[in-house]
Amino acid sequence: MIAPSHSQSKVKLYDLHPSLADFRTEIIKGLQQPQKAISAKFLYDKKGSELFDQICDLDEYYLTRTEMGILKDNAHEIASLIGDGVLVEFGSGSSQKVRIILDAMKQLPIYVALDISVQHLYESCHNLVEAYPDLNAIAICTDYTQPLHLPKIPLIENKYKVGFFPGSSIGNLEPVEVVEFLKNVGKILQPNGSLIIGVDLKKERSILEPAYDDSQGVSAAFALNLLTRINRELKANFNLDNFIYRATYNELGRIEMYIVSLKNQVIKIDDVEIEFKQGELLRTEHSYKYTCTEFQSLAAQAGFQAKCVWTDSQQLFSLHYLTFQ
Numbered sequence: 150m151i152a153p154s155h156s157q158s159k160v161k162l163y164d165l166h167p168s169l170a171d172f173r174t175e176i177i178k179g180l181q182q183p184q185k186a187i188s189a190k191f192l193y194d195k196k197g198s199e200l201f202d203q204i205c206d207l208d209e210y211y212l213t214r215t216e217m218g219i220l221k222d223n224a225h226e227i228a229s230l231i232g233d234g235v236l237v238e239f240g241s242g243s244s245q246k247v248r249i250i251l252d253a254m255k256q257l258p259i260y261v262a263l264d265i266s267v268q269h270l271y272e273s274c275h276n277l278v279e280a281y282p283d284l285n286a287i288a289i290c291t292d293y294t295q296p297l298h299l300p301k302i303p304l305i306e307n308k309y310k311v312g313f314f315p316g317s318s319i320g321n322l323e324p325v326e327v328v329e330f331l332k333n334v335g336k337i338l339q340p341n342g343s344l345i346i347g348v349d350l351k352k353e354r355s356i357l358e359p360a361y362d363d364s365q366g367v368s369a370a371f372a373l374n375l376l377t378r379i380n381r382e383l384k385a386n387f388n389l390d391n392f393i394y395r396a397t398y399n400e401l402g403r404i405e406m407y408i409v410s411l412k413n414q415v416i417k418i419d420d421v422e423i424e425f426k427q428g429e430l431l432r433t434e435h436s437y438k439y440t441c442t443e444f445q446s447l448a449a450q451a452g453f454q455a456k457c458v459w460t461d462s463q464q465l466f467s468l469h470y471l472t473f474q
Contacts, residue, residue: 159284159285160271160274160275160278160286160287161287161288161302162267162270162289162290163289163290163291163300163302164267164290165289165290165291165300166267166291166292172191172383173383173418175187175188176383176418177418177423180418180423181423184432185425185431185432186431186432186433187431187432187433189321189433189435190265190294191378192371192433192434193264193265193266193269194266194374195266195268195269196374196378197266197371197374197375198242200374201371202243204363204367204368207363207365207367209359209360209363210360211465211466212316212317212349212465212466213316215461215465215466216246216316216468217245217249219460219461219466219467220249220315220468222459223468224249224250224252224253225253227345227470228250228254230311230343230345230470231254231258232309233258233309234310235258235259235260235305235308235309235310236250236258236260236261236310236311236313237261237263237310237311237312237313237337237338238260238261238263238312238314238315239263239293239313239334240263240264240293240314240315240318241262241263241264242264242269244262244273244274246315246316247260247277247313247315248277248280250313251281251284257281257283258284259305259308260277260285261286261287261299262274262287262288262289263289263290263293264290265290265291265292267290270290271288274286274288287302287304287305294321294322294326294330295333296333298336298337309341309342310337310338311345312334312337312338312342312343312344312345312346313344313346314334314346314347315345316347317347317348317436317466319346320348320403320435320436320438320439321435321436322437324437327451328447328450328451329451331344331447331448331451331452331453334473335451335452335453338473339473341472341473342472343456343470343471344453344469344472344473345469345470345471346469346471347466347467347468347469348441348444348466348467348468349436349438349466350440350441350460350464350466350467351438351439351440352465354398356465357398357404357438358396358397358398360404361406362395362396368396368406369393369394372394372433373389373392373394373408375408376389376408377389383418383419384418384419385416385417385418386416387416391410391411391412392408392409392410392431393408393409395409395430399435402437402438402439403438404435404436404438405432405435406432406433406434406436407430408431408433409429409430409431410425410428410429410431413425441458441460441467441469444469445458448471452473452474453472453474454471454472454473454474455469455470455471456470456471457469457470
């Protein structure tokens with residue numbers, strides 16, 4: 150490992166990442182369900198995070214460029230709402246969107262980044278501090294979708310906190326899970342914190358399906374990388390040639406992503422055997438789409454009050470400013 154540079158020394162890392170045993174338990178449990186499903190959070194190892202960054206640049210994937218446009222158009226207003234508070238980003242990824250806000254701020258805030266991929270998280274925070282030398286960055290590797298308490302960090306205790314949850318990851322949760330997640334976010338941001346959150350809006354199937362199943366196959370590689378990760382970390386024997394990727398819109402109001410078995414086969418994870426039938430689906434992710442009113446109703450159930458919403462001219466995406474009561 151290289152010696153820490155000045156910027157690296159300014160990134161404080163707290164590694165609360167789930168253990169390998171937890172990963173194994175959740176994977177096997179998901180594969181043994183009648184409808185096989187694995188949480189989308191496991192898509193984001195280092196390779197998965199890199200592939201997702203590539204997805205964000207694709208022509209079909211309207212979400213990232215649309216949200217970044219909204220952020221750029223409203224950056225100074227958003228910066229004024231944060232003021233000198235602590236900026237807490239959930240699912241920070243490559244920390245690209247937060248740069249738009251930082252560029253608009255008169256004084257850089259303390260930045261807390263939460264993400265599940267420890268290496269990607271640390272590298273992103275390191276790059277951020279390189280770009281903003283006066284920024285104090287705190288990296289917390291954790292499953293932020295689960296109830297959690299931030300570690301005792303003197304730098305941020307008793308300070309006004311603004312949560313930042315860009316992208317459309319809130320759509321990966323079932324509506325009832327959205328309420329529970331937001332309740333936990335409210336506790337983290339206490340007292341009297343606020344939240345800026347991205348929400349993808351309902352739209353035509355013809356826009357949604359290509360966004361999640363692109364012509365270059367990057368979305369497919371992103372999903373199938375999950376099998377590679379399971380093989381690597383759990384010594385499983387998935388043969389990727391025996392699976393394909395599919396994304397389809399469900400009239401429930403969500404896009405669903407699946408890995409499809411091309412044949413009858415048995416997968417082994419240690420001494421555990423998992424049977425796949427030809428055509429059987431393994432759901433890796435789903436993403437609910439909402440109207441602004443629908444999402445604000447869920448937020449209200451969690452104790453948040455809608456104060457402002459920004460959208461693009463085509464009404465593809467929305468960014469909400471909420472305060473916690």
